[in-house]
Amino acid sequence: MIRYALTRAALLVLGLLVASALIFFTLRVLPGDVAQLVAGLDAPPEQVAAVRERLGLDEPVWTQYLTWLGGIVTGDLGASQLTGTPVASELMQKAQVTVPLGVMSLVIAVLIALPFGVYSAIRRGRADGTALSVGAQAIAAVPVVWAGMMLVVVFAVWLGWLPAQGFPRAGWSNPGAAFRSLLLPALTIGVVEGAMLMRFVRSATLQAAGQDYVRTAAAKGLTRSQALLRHGLPGAGLSIITVLGLQVAGILVGAVVIEQLFSLPGIGRMLVTDVGNRELLKVQGELLVLTGFVLVVGFVVDLLHRVIDPRQREAA
Amino acid sequence: MLRRTTLAVAALLTAGALALSACTSGGGTPGPSVSASAAAPDTDASVTIRLTLGPSNLDVRETAGSALDQILIDNVYQGLVARTPDQQIVPALASEYDVSADGLTYTFTVREGVTFHDGQELTPADVVWSLQTAKDTPTYRDSKRLAGITSIAANGQDVVLTLAQPDSTLLWNLTGRAGLIFKTDDAIDRKTQANGTGPFVLDTWKQGDSITFVRNEDYWGEKAQVAEVVFAYVPDTQAALNGALTGEFDVVAGFDATLTNEIEANGDFEVVVGASTDKGTLAINSAKAPLSDIRVRQALRQAIDKEAIVEALAAGTTMYGPIPELDPGYEDLGEVAPFDPEAAKKLLEEAGVKDATLTLTIPSHYPTTVSQILVSNLREVGITLKVNQVEFPTWLQDVYTNKSYELSFVLHTEARDFENWANPDYYFNYDNPEVQRLYAESLTATDADAAADLLKQAARIVSEDHAADWLFNGASVVAVGTHISGVPSVNVNERLNLAELAKSSE
Numbered sequence: 001m002i003r004y005a006l007t008r009a010a011l012l013v014l015g016l017l018v019a020s021a022l023i024f025f026t027l028r029v030l031p032g033d034v035a036q037l038v039a040g041l042d043a044p045p046e047q048v049a050a051v052r053e054r055l056g057l058d059e060p061v062w063t064q065y066l067t068w069l070g071g072i073v074t075g076d077l078g079a080s081q082l083t084g085t086p087v088a089s090e091l092m093q094k095a096q097v098t099v100p101l102g103v104m105s106l107v108i109a110v111l112i113a114l115p116f117g118v119y120s121a122i123r124r125g126r127a128d129g130t131a132l133s134v135g136a137q138a139i140a141a142v143p144v145v146w147a148g149m150m151l152v153v154v155f156a157v158w159l160g161w162l163p164a165q166g167f168p169r170a171g172w173s174n175p176g177a178a179f180r181s182l183l184l185p186a187l188t189i190g191v192v193e194g195a196m197l198m199r200f201v202r203s204a205t206l207q208a209a210g211q212d213y214v215r216t217a218a219a220k221g222l223t224r225s226q227a228l229l230r231h232g233l234p235g236a237g238l239s240i241i242t243v244l245g246l247q248v249a250g251i252l253v254g255a256v257v258i259e260q261l262f263s264l265p266g267i268g269r270m271l272v273t274d275v276g277n278r279e280l281l282k283v284q285g286e287l288l289v290l291t292g293f294v295l296v297v298g299f300v301v302d303l304l305h306r307v308i309d310p311r312q313r314e315a316a
Numbered sequence: 317m318l319r320r321t322t323l324a325v326a327a328l329l330t331a332g333a334l335a336l337s338a339c340t341s342g343g344g345t346p347g348p349s350v351s352a353s354a355a356a357p358d359t360d361a362s363v364t365i366r367l368t369l370g371p372s373n374l375d376v377r378e379t380a381g382s383a384l385d386q387i388l389i390d391n392v393y394q395g396l397v398a399r400t401p402d403q404q405i406v407p408a409l410a411s412e413y414d415v416s417a418d419g420l421t422y423t424f425t426v427r428e429g430v431t432f433h434d435g436q437e438l439t440p441a442d443v444v445w446s447l448q449t450a451k452d453t454p455t456y457r458d459s460k461r462l463a464g465i466t467s468i469a470a471n472g473q474d475v476v477l478t479l480a481q482p483d484s485t486l487l488w489n490l491t492g493r494a495g496l497i498f499k500t501d502d503a504i505d506r507k508t509q510a511n512g513t514g515p516f517v518l519d520t521w522k523q524g525d526s527i528t529f530v531r532n533e534d535y536w537g538e539k540a541q542v543a544e545v546v547f548a549y550v551p552d553t554q555a556a557l558n559g560a561l562t563g564e565f566d567v568v569a570g571f572d573a574t575l576t577n578e579i580e581a582n583g584d585f586e587v588v589v590g591a592s593t594d595k596g597t598l599a600i601n602s603a604k605a606p607l608s609d610i611r612v613r614q615a616l617r618q619a620i621d622k623e624a625i626v627e628a629l630a631a632g633t634t635m636y637g638p639i640p641e642l643d644p645g646y647e648d649l650g651e652v653a654p655f656d657p658e659a660a661k662k663l664l665e666e667a668g669v670k671d672a673t674l675t676l677t678i679p680s681h682y683p684t685t686v687s688q689i690l691v692s693n694l695r696e697v698g699i700t701l702k703v704n705q706v707e708f709p710t711w712l713q714d715v716y717t718n719k720s721y722e723l724s725f726v727l728h729t730e731a732r733d734f735e736n737w738a739n740p741d742y743y744f745n746y747d748n749p750e751v752q753r754l755y756a757e758s759l760t761a762t763d764a765d766a767a768a769d770l771l772k773q774a775a776r777i778v779s780e781d782h783a784a785d786w787l788f789n790g791a792s793v794v795a796v797g798t799h800i801s802g803v804p805s806v807n808v809n810e811r812l813n814l815a816e817l818a819k820s821s822e
Contacts, residue, residue: 030707030709030710031706031709031710031713031714032707032708032709032710032711032712032713033709033713036709036712036713036716036717037372037380037381037708037709037712038372038378038379038380039380039455040379040380040381040457041380041716041728041730042730042733042736043380044460045717046454047454047455048717050454050455051378051455054455082372082373082379082507083372083373083507083508083523084505084507084508085508085523090523149554152558153558156558156562157558157561157562160562163562163564164555164558164559164561164562164564165550165552165555165558165559165564166548166550166559166564167525169520169522169526169528169546260551260552261552261555262555263525263548263549263550263551263552263555263559265522265523265524265525265526269524270523270524273370273372273524275707276707276708276709277372277709278709279372
């Protein structure tokens with residue numbers, strides 16, 4: 001187990017290193033740079049060159065990469081070229097929106113997916129089970145933007161229950177308002193992701209239903225539903241955890257779209273703005289943190305698997 | 317398997333983020349205020365104003381973008397002189413000023429009793445230092461606009477500028493970035509802080525989200541009538557409309573006029589349309605065949621239905637030359653290239669152009685309305701238009717810097733920017749010595765009317781050369797809550813002067 005964990009951790013570090021190079025060099029392909037934007041629409045070329053030099057953009061790409069990497073090893077992501085604000089503190093500040101948004105979305109998705117997924121598995125072949133499963137397929141296909149707009153029209157514009165956009169300036173020091181402003185965006189992501197997850201829960205449950213130990217339990221006199229819930233679900237839980245880990249990345253991508261739509265000052269919106277400003281130093285820091293987060297989730301899920309699933313432990 | 321999936325997802329996340337795009341801002345000037353409501357103003361009020369695109373930093377001396385001019389000039393920073401809503405030049409930090417008859421000496425009397433936001437008093441020495449550093453620092457915005465000044469000196473309470481030759485644009489330039497007055501050797505970090513003399517003090521800036529101003533209680537002039545102004549940066553049009561309908565915004569600037577009925581439906585908002593210097597400019601690269609042929613350029617202009625574009629935007633007016641109605645030197649040049657698809661076809665035939673394909677490079681933050689109309693208009697005369705949507709930084713590099721384009725669309729917002737047509741190095745690729753001569757003459761004219769007349773002549777030549785096409789002269793469209801008064805309505809992209817903003821206390 002220890003040896004497995006160490007090997008897996010080494011792979012994680014390697015993955016991060018590859019990601020850092022990939023992020024850094026693909027970003028350098030983007031045309032235009034921050035100096036051009038700073039200098040603007042009536043700047044003579046020499047002015048652009050002066051700004052470029054001041055921002056350290058005239059250094060060779062490799063030097064820039066190694067400087068950046070060296071900073072990361074010492075835990076320093078650098079500072080914004082436009083504002084001088086450290087990237088790390090900016091990330092922390094924007095995470096106060098994106099992390100709660102992600103957690104709320106995930107909770108909503110699970111709350112939708114688990115009961116409905118299991119129920120539609122149990123009721124397979126019946127009218128209500130089929131209706132649920134078809135409904136989920138339809139909702140999962142809905143573009144997140146459209147779902148968000150519909151929810152705003154209903155809950156904000158018509159009913160006036162929730163704010164249509166924005167995040168309170170006081171942030172979490174006003175927890176009620178902060179929570180309310182994240183509710184609609186979280187619902188938007190949660191419903192769409194939940195529908196996808198539900199279909200997975202359903203098939204995982206059905207798969208578990210076919211396992212020998214569930215059939216044995218049923219043979220011992222439990223009804224099919226009871227056998228499923230008592231013996232099948234724990235088995236299905238494993239693969240559900242795995243998919244949840246993957247959902248995290250989906251939710252992050254969803255957050256980019258949703259934060260634009262709801263004008264939330266989170267990581268996703270910051271990323272869009274920074275790419276548009278060609279603040280590459282910031283963008284690469286943000287992307288590396290996000291990628292790292294996804295890789296770490298994968299790492300944890302893998303370890304959990306080893307711990308939970310007795311079959312995998314014996315195989316090691 | 318799982319591990320690989322995780323990696324793949326991480327890569328997808330990266331790729332997805334790379335595919336994203338964002339925007340930068342355009343620009344416009346304060347206008348006549350919207351009618352006030354009768355109720356007494358609530359002097360403790362906070363007003364929330366929706367704007368589209370936030371500044372990338374607050375360094376008004378170095379960072380381009382009208383997002384900065386729009387809110388910081390007049391409200392936070394001031395110059396010796398300022399612009400009025402009807403584009404006149406009036407004293408601001410100067411109590412009065414005088415221009416000598418030969419146009420070589422400008423004398424400004426610096427107002428007394430003015431303090432910076434940090435409490436320090438404004439002195440003529442601050443004025444001299446501000447103008448001198450603006451002139452001497454090439455990376456500062458508009459630095460070159462002060463190049464003609466040979467000396468800047470304080471004389472008691474007066475500051476005297478001496479020029480080598482007359483400059484009819486100097487006063488106007490002093491109402492802009494080049495003329496802003498700062499505290500000598502101020503130690504603040506201008507990228508994130510501000511220390512000016514205006515009626516509002518910068519309170520907080522939440523990057524990419526909002527900027528908050530509070531009233532300057534020690535302001536030298538008429539104090540602001542609201543305690544706080546919040547600028548909420550919301551690029552999405554639909555989100556802006558929803559925010560207005562739910563009462564989250566008091567004012568929506570940069571409003572989409574096509575949604576006027578939706579926002580006025582419940583009677584809480586009124587859409588106010590004012591003139592602007594926004595010029596929807598279709599640049600035509602004359603350096604590239606077949607666009608080097610004037611007949612082809614004229615055909616393009618006559619093939620495009622400007623009335624239809626203005627109608628589709630639901631605001632603005634047509635314009636047929638480089639100078640908009642708000643600027644000196646305007647005349648209606650409609651007869652130069654009226655909409656006439658048949659004439660356009662004939663011209664293309666004469667020029668021997670058949671089934672040509674042209675590419676339009678357009679920044680992706682503009683609505684697709686314009687390009688759709690262009691595509692169908694040009695198809696009518698046998699030209700296939702390919703639309704190449706790019707991020708603004710890409711446009712800056714490909715079109716603006718490298719001039720590698722056939723047709724380009726950008727909204728040029730700056731007032732009085734005719735100089736670009738007199739600059740052969742500008743991305744328009746337009747080099748006409750006669751236009752350059754007329755412009756140079758208008759610069760050195762000592763009489764405003766004479767200067768405007770010279771610009772008028774130059775503008776006509778630019779239009780007759782079909783150096784470009786002007787698809788529309790945009791309007792400033794602002795949706796104002798019925799409880800709000802004192803919101804400027806003219807050229808709001810360039811200046812949003814909130815000195816008279818008030819909220820009634822119902």
